[in-house]
Amino acid sequence: MKEFNIEIEIDENGNIIADTRGFHGKVCEQELDDLLEGIDGESEDKKKPEYFAKEQIVTKTNIKNKL
Known part of the structure; x- marks a missing residue:
């Protein structure tokens, strides 16, 4: 589990x-925005390489042929 x-x-x-x-990606921005909502002041963002990495989504599908 991640x-x-x-x-x-x-x-x-x-x-x-x-x-x-x-x-990875914009989800971290959204989580931080939600967490820091209501806090006033100046902000500065520094995006790490992980921000630009694409999340790998692995799905497993079982397909059975009916003969």
């Missing part, structure tokens, strides 16, 4: 640094 984490650091000046682990 693990997803969000690490939040608040420094002595009240600045928030948030980092995600295990997320």
Whole structure:
């Protein structure tokens, strides 16, 4: 099972640094937006290489032919 984490650091000046682990693509942005909703102030985004990686989706399908 894949693990997803969000690490939040608040420094002595009240600045928030948030980092995600295990997320790929825009889902990490959405999760951070939901988590930090309502917090005012300036923000700066730094996207990691994982943001640009495509999530691999593996599906398994069983098809049986009826003869």
